[in-house]
Amino acid sequence: MKINIDQVANLARLNLTEEEKKLYGEQLSNILDHAEELQKLNTDKVAPTSHAIPMKNVFREDKAIPCKNTKDIMANAPEEQDHMFKVPRIIEE
C-alpha cells in the first residue's frame, strides 16, 4: 500500500520532516496492509455500526443560559486582543 504522505500530512495540518515522512509512510503502509485482511470479509449485506449501543432522539430544550466561564476560556488564549483570539495572517492556499 503506497500512501501519498504529503497530501495526508497537509490535510492533517502536520509539518513532517523528510525522515518522518519516510518513517510514517512505511509504518502506515504496514498497518494498512494488515487492514487489508478486512477486505476478505463479504460485508455487502452488513449495516455499519457507528454506535455500539443504539440510541435516538436525545435533545435539550431551547433555553439560553449564560456561561460563567468565559473569563477562564479567554485566559487560555495564546494571543488575545480586544477580547478576541488573535491569529496570524491568513493566506489562502
Place this chain on the structure above:
Amino acid sequence: MSKYETVIGLEIHAQLATESKMFCSCSTKFGAEPNTNVCEICTGQPGVLPKINKKAIELAIKTGLALNCKIEPMSVFARKNYFYPDLPKAYQISQYELPIITGGHLEIEIPNEGENSNSRLRKKINITRIHLEEDAGKLVHKGAERIMGSEESLVDYNRGGTPLMEIVTEPDIRSPLEAKIFMEDLAHLLQYIGVCDAKMEEGSLRCDANISIRPVGQKELGTKTELKNMNSFRFVQMGLEAEVARHTEMKASGEKIIQETRYFDTKTHDTKSMRSKEEAHDYRYFPEPDLVTIEPDHKWIEEIRATLTELPEKKRERYINEYGLPNPIAEVLIATKSISDYFEECLKIENKPKEIANWMLVNVMAYLKNKNLDIKDIVFSPRELIELIKLIEKGTISGTAAKEVLIKALETGKNIKDIVSESGATQISDEGALQQIVKEVIKNNPKQVLQFKSGKDPVIMYLVGQVMKESKGRAKPDLVQALLRKELS
C-alpha cells in the same frame, strides 16, 4: 431572443429563530460584545460534547412541512472536517448523507414574459434537501476589509454554533429575476412560520448560487460557477445578472468557463474569483459519534404541523375572497406577519375589514415606516384602532381630527378616548357656535362669496374648508355647508 438559457440552483442558509445555540445553551442574540455569548462547548474546549437543540429540529420540520417536503424517518449529524480559525473544533457538525428533510417545492409567481399585461405565471421551484448545521464564528481582519492584505485576524465565537438550516434547490431557476423572487418568497414564508427572521442584510438569511448557461434546447448543463456574497435581495438579482453576462460574453468570445467560486463585488457590481482551489478540499465527512440519530415519529410531526400558521398564499386568497379586499391591499397586509396578525386582531373585535385595512395602510403603516418601527414596537392596540373607527362613525370626531388623534396616540401611547376628551376634538354640532364662524368666513372672503353667488356652486367647498380650518376640524362638514347655503341664499 437570447440563444442561451440560464440555469440557476440556490443554496440558502437560514439562521433559525431559536433562543439558544444548536449544540449548547449560549444565547443566539445578535450584537453582543465579542466572545461573551460563548461557553466551553462552542469554543471547542477539550472534552466537551454537543447536545441537539430540540427547537432547531422542530423548526426544520416545520419548514419541511411548509415546503411540502418529506420528513425523513431517520437522519444523522456528520462531521465536516477542515481547519479555519472561525471553526473552533476544526470540524463543523452538519448533515451529509442523511439530511432531516428531502424533496418538496415552493411555488412562485413570475412575470409572464412577452406579454405587456400584468399577467403572471406560477412556477414550481423544487427543493432538493434541507439540512441542519452550526454556524461558524466571525473573523475581524485587521488593517484591511478582506482577508487579503490583512496582517492578522481576530476571532469572535459569538456566532459560532448558531443553528443554521441549509435549503438546497434543484437547478430549476431560469433567470436572475426568478432567483430574486424565489428568495423574497422564501424569506417571506420563513418569517411567516416563525422559523427565521430572514433579513439578508443582517446575514440571518444568506444565499449562494450555482449558475451556468446552455444553448436553448440543450439538455446537459454548462460549466457552473458558484456565486457568493449576495447579501440583499437586490444583490441576488444584480450579482446573477453580472455572472450571466460574464458567462454569455465568454461563450461569445469562445473562452472556456472555469468551474470556480466567485463573489459579487457590491461596489463595482461585477463578480470576482475567490481564487481558492476547490479540489484541495477533502472534508472527510463521517457520522458524528457524539450525537445519536434523529427519528421523529408521526405524533411529533403532527404536533409540529398543528403549530404551522396559515401560509401567506392562502391568507392572501382569503383576504380577497372573504373580506373583499383588493389584491394590492391584501398583498401589503400579508407581506409582514406582524401586520396581518394586527389586522386579524382588529377583525376579531369589529368585523370591518375595509375600514380597518384603510386606516392601517394609510395611517398606521405610514407612521411606522416614517419612524422605522415594527408594529410590535408600539403600544397602540387593535382595540384602540377600533375605538377610533367607531368615534368617526358615530360622528363624535371628524376624519381630519381622527388623523391627528391617531398620530398622538401612536406617539404617546395614550388612550384614544383620553386624547379626544383632553383636546376637545369632539365635533361642534351646536348651530349657534358655528353660526359665528360662518359669518366671519363670509365676511373675510368677499371674492369667493361673489363667485358663488354668480353661479359657481363648487366654490362652496372652499368656504366649507375655511370654516373647518377656523374650527380646528371640529365642525361637522355637512352642517357647515347647510349653514353656509342658508346664509348666502
Place this chain on the structure above:
Amino acid sequence: MNKKPAHELLSLLKNKKVSAVEIVKSTYEQIEKHEKEISAYVTLTKELALKQAKAVDEGKRSGPLAGIPIAVKDNMCTKGILTTCSSKILHNYLPPYNATIVEKLEAAGAITIGKTNLDEFAMGSSTENSAIKTTKNPWNLNCVPGGSSGGSAAAVAADETVLALGSDTGGSIRQPASFCGIVGMKPTYGRVSRYGLVAFASSLDQIGPMTKDVRDCAILLNVLSGYDEKDSTSAKLEAPDYTKALIDDVKNLTVGIIDELMGEGVEGSTKEAIEKAVKLLESKGAKVKKVSLPHLKYSVATYYLIAPAEASSNLGRYDGVKYGLRSKEAKDLITMYKNTRAEGFGPEVKRRILLGTYALSAGYYDAYYLKALKVRTLIKEDFEKAFKDCDVLISPTSPIPAFKIGEKANDPLSMYLSDIATIPVNLAGLPAISIPCGFANGLPIGLQIIGKAFDEETILKAAYTYEQNTNWHKEKAEIR
C-alpha cells in the same frame, strides 16, 4: 493507611479510628517515598487535598467517598487544575470547567490527590508515549505499567493513591490494571458520562474505576455511573447499587471461555493462570463452556481504522488558536497550524492522526472506514450470539504480562496486536473487568471477565467470587 482499600478506610473513618487528614498525609508520604521511581503523576494537588481532608474531618465535606484519596487520569478536565493529556500541545491548559465525573467525585466527598500520567491523548499501551514522563511498573521498574492509564494503575499498585480513574478506548483501563496487578473496569458504553473526558475515539471511550479490589470497584462505580444530560450518548438508565452484586456465588452462572483468545500468542503462564481461574469458578458451581467468536481476529484491524479516524477529527482542535501550545514559527495561519501540531504532538499521536485522516479521505472512506464499521457489526453480533447461552465471557486481559520499557517502542503494529483481547469489547460497547489472577516471573497476570451490555452486576459477582477464593489481590509490589 494508604495501603488499605477504600471500603476498609471508610469504616475506619466512620468509627473515628482514623482521620481523613491522616489518610491523605500517609498517601503523600508514600508518594514522596516512591514517586521518583514510579513517575505516576503529572500534577499533584496536595494543598487542595489537605484542605478537602480537613473539611471531611470537620464534617463539612461528606458523601459515599468522603475522605478517600483518588487519582484522576490527566485526560479528564479539572477546572483550574492543569490538564495536559501528557501532551506538549496542552502543556499549559487550565480547563474552564469540570468533567461530569469530577463533579461527581466532588459531590461524593472524594479527595483528589493529583492527575496521573498517560500515553499522550490515551494513545498507547505502555505510557511510554507520554510527552512528560515514563511511568514505571511498581512490580518491576524496568517494565512498563501498561497503558494508556499507566499512571493511574501504577499509583494504585504503589499505594500512591487508594482509588484511581482511568479511561478505556481499546483496553486502556484493563491492560494496565492487568500489568500492575490491580482491578480495573471498563463499564458499558454510556454507563459513565464522557463529558469532560478529552476525546480520543468518541464511540469507544469510557471512564472507569481502577482499584485495589472488587468491592472498591463497585463502590467507585456507584459514584461514577448514571445518566448525564450533557452527554447525548449517556444511557438513560437507573444505575443500580453495585455493592449488592458482591455475592460469593457463581452457581447457575454460565461462563464462556473465548477460544480465539486462548490459543497462539498467549504466553504460557498467562494461559495457565486463566485455565486455573476457570477451574476455580467451575468448582464454585459455574457452568463452563468454550465459545468461538469467529470475527475476533479482525478486531485489531477494525479498531485501528475506527479509532484513529475519530481521533484525527477529535484532535483537530489543537491548532494553536484557542489554548495550549502555539508555535513561534507562525508567519501565517497555515504555517502556524502545521508547526504548532508538529511541535505539539508526539510520534504515536502523529501516526494515528495520519492514519485516521487517510482512512477518512476521499476515495478511501468506503474501503477503510466504512468497511471497518461493517466489520464492527459482525464482531458485535459474535458477542450477541455468545451471550445467548453465556452470562459472562472469560479471557486473559493481555496475552502477555508487562514488557520491558523500550521493547516495543519501534514496532507499532506488534504493540497494536497485543490489544487483541481488550479491543473487541470496546467495539461492541460491552462492560469488562480485569482482576489479578497470578504471576509470570514476578509480573501480574490479569483475568478479563466480559459481560452483557449494562450488566456490570454479573461481572462484579463473578469477579467477587473469584477474589473471595484467592489472595492475588492482596499481594503488594515491593518497589525496587
